[in-house]
Structures are given as C-alpha cells and as structure tokens.
Amino acid sequence: MTKQLRESAGARANLYSNGPEWDGAATATIGEFKCESPEEGAALLRSICDEVRMQGITRVLGPMSGNTWHSYRLVTESDGTPPFLMEPQSGSHDLAAFESAGFSPVSRYVSARVTPEAGIGPDPDLMPGIEIANWDGSAPEAHFAEVHALSTRAFAGNAFYQPIGLDAFLALYMPFVPLLKPDLIFTARDAATGALQGYLFGIPNYGHGANPDTVILKTYASLRHGLGHHLAQAFHLRARDLGYAQVIHALIHEDNASADRSRRHGGEVFRRYALMGRVLDD
Known part of the structure; x- marks a missing residue:
C-alpha cells in the first residue's frame, strides 16, 4: 500500500492509488486529511480528484487510509464526548470540505453506548456443536493468524472490502497485545474439530485513562448466522x-444487524460517521 503526500495552502492529505473496489470500479482513497478551513480543504480535494482522473481512475473514497483495515470515516454528528480508543477523528472543517469538493456519503456508521445490563438480552437459541470461550492470552501471533483467516472469509462480501496479507494484519494488531484483556476476547469454535467459527474483540476504553469504567465492543465476525x-x-x-459502567458499540454500519440489536437494547447513539465518495465520470 503506497501513499503519496499532497499539500496545498492550509491543507494536506495522503493519496492512495489502489483503493478497494466501489461498485466494481477501481478507486483511489484520500487519508490523513487535515485542513485549516473548508475552502482550503476543498481546494486540495478537488486538486487530488483532478490528478486521479488523469490516472484513469473514476472513483474516489475518503477519508480512508488505503482500505478499511486502516482508519476511515469522518465524524458527521457528535454529542461532544471525548474520542474513544481507536476511534477515527475529524477536524472541525473536514465534512464541509469534502461536501464542497463534491463528495457525498456512500456508507454511514454510528457508535452507541449502553449499560452492560441493558445489553444483555434473552438467551439466544442454542447452537449445538459450538463452544464459546475466552482467548487464554497465549500465543498471540497464532491467535491473530486464526482471526485473520476467519476475517478474510467473513468480511469478503462487505462493501469496500479489500484483502490484506497476514504480515500486514499482524503489524496492525500485535502492537495492541499489551493492552488486551483476554476476559474481553471471545472465540467460538466447532466442538468437534476446534476450528474457529467466530470471534469477538473487546477492549477497555484506554482512551479515557488507565482504569476506564467503559469497555468497547470493537469487532465481531462469524461464519454462522446467529453466532454473533x-x-x-x-x-x-x-x-x-x-x-x-458502560459498553460502547463501536463504529457499526447503520443498516446491519448489530445496529438493530443495539437499538433494541437501548443503545444511545453519541456519534455518527460517514465514508464519503465522489464519482468523477458523471
């Protein structure tokens, strides 16, 4: 994944020329965007789009640092609470700059908070042959190699999905190993074979200090319907x-089952986000 710095008066960003497909078309993505005013930000974004068009690419996504394995989305609404650990952050002019440059939302997301008690629902239907347990904290590279293999299958049908190699995946997640609490990381395995069928990754919200009272439900994925x-x-x-005291349901696509479940359990949305896109050949 190659990035190229682009700067102009009052704005800067990185251009990634090999982004994920959008409706079957190749894209470029714009990441690490910063601007001092909407006008200066929009001017840089338009310049990047002109450059991308000259390369024969007709779709641009942003903010996105190359693909969805890295930071993406911008904040569109917020109640002003401080950002949580690993949450994407936006400058005060970012949304206006993207909109002024001809971008519009192509995917929307929310983060919500709920008490743990409210998040506990009726017992789900039994799933014979599945064993759910905590990761024991040992052999983190082997554990995350399993997670990588499952993720590449579970997420393959998602919009804007792009595969990532194991080495790159480990480079993203291994730095967080010292922060992990195995009590908050769950695996679901085939009882007969031991094969990983699903996982859930939770982490304390260290963005608010060393001993937070909030925990983040960051990611879960599975190969069987209902296992999540x-x-x-x-x-x-x-x-x-x-x-x-609280659970953060982090960065949920607003149309998926997780968002519906969060709403049904009283999840209070405190932040909304969008991935922005622009079609250059319209």
Whole structure:
C-alpha cells in the first residue's frame, strides 16, 4: 500500500492509488486529511480528484487510509464526548470540505453506548456443536493468524472490502497485545474439530485513562448466522461481571444487524460517521 503526500495552502492529505473496489470500479482513497478551513480543504480535494482522473481512475473514497483495515470515516454528528480508543477523528472543517469538493456519503456508521445490563438480552437459541470461550492470552501471533483467516472469509462480501496479507494484519494488531484483556476476547469454535467459527474483540476504553469504567465492543465476525448474537451476549455478561459502567458499540454500519440489536437494547447513539465518495465520470 503506497501513499503519496499532497499539500496545498492550509491543507494536506495522503493519496492512495489502489483503493478497494466501489461498485466494481477501481478507486483511489484520500487519508490523513487535515485542513485549516473548508475552502482550503476543498481546494486540495478537488486538486487530488483532478490528478486521479488523469490516472484513469473514476472513483474516489475518503477519508480512508488505503482500505478499511486502516482508519476511515469522518465524524458527521457528535454529542461532544471525548474520542474513544481507536476511534477515527475529524477536524472541525473536514465534512464541509469534502461536501464542497463534491463528495457525498456512500456508507454511514454510528457508535452507541449502553449499560452492560441493558445489553444483555434473552438467551439466544442454542447452537449445538459450538463452544464459546475466552482467548487464554497465549500465543498471540497464532491467535491473530486464526482471526485473520476467519476475517478474510467473513468480511469478503462487505462493501469496500479489500484483502490484506497476514504480515500486514499482524503489524496492525500485535502492537495492541499489551493492552488486551483476554476476559474481553471471545472465540467460538466447532466442538468437534476446534476450528474457529467466530470471534469477538473487546477492549477497555484506554482512551479515557488507565482504569476506564467503559469497555468497547470493537469487532465481531462469524461464519454462522446467529453466532454473533451469542458472542455479544457473552461479552455483555462479562462486562457486567467485571464492573464496567458502560459498553460502547463501536463504529457499526447503520443498516446491519448489530445496529438493530443495539437499538433494541437501548443503545444511545453519541456519534455518527460517514465514508464519503465522489464519482468523477458523471
């Protein structure tokens, strides 16, 4: 993944020329965007789009640092609470700059908070042959290699998905290993074979200090319908038992089952985000 710095008066960004497909078309992406005013930001974005058009690319996404494995989305609404750990952040002029440069939302997301007790629902239907347990904290490289293999299958149908190699995946996640609490990381395995069928990754919100009272439900994925519900139930039960006051349902696509489940459990949306896109050949 190659990035190229682009700067102008009052604005800067990185251009990535090999972004994920958008409706079957190749894209470039714009990441690490900063601007001092909407006008200066929009001018740089328009200049980058002109450059991309000259390369024969007709779709641009942003903010996105190359692909969805890295930072992407901008904040469109917020209640002003401080950012949580690993949350994308936006400058005060970013949204206006993208809109002025002809970008519009192509995908929308939310983060919501809920008490652990509210996040616990009725027991989900039994799933014979599945065993849910915590990661024991050992052999982190082997653990995340399994997570990588499952993720590449579970996320393959998602919009804007682009595969990532194991080495690049480990480079993203291994630095967080010292922060991880195995009690908040769950695996679901085939009882007969031991094969990983799903996982859930939670982490304390260290963005608010060393001993936070909030925990983040960051990511979960599975290969079997309904398994995510089991993993989320186990997570909220554990968050309650560990004494956390709040759970953050982080960066959920607003149209997926996780967002619906969060709403049904009283999730209070405190931040909204968008991935912006522009079609250059319209």
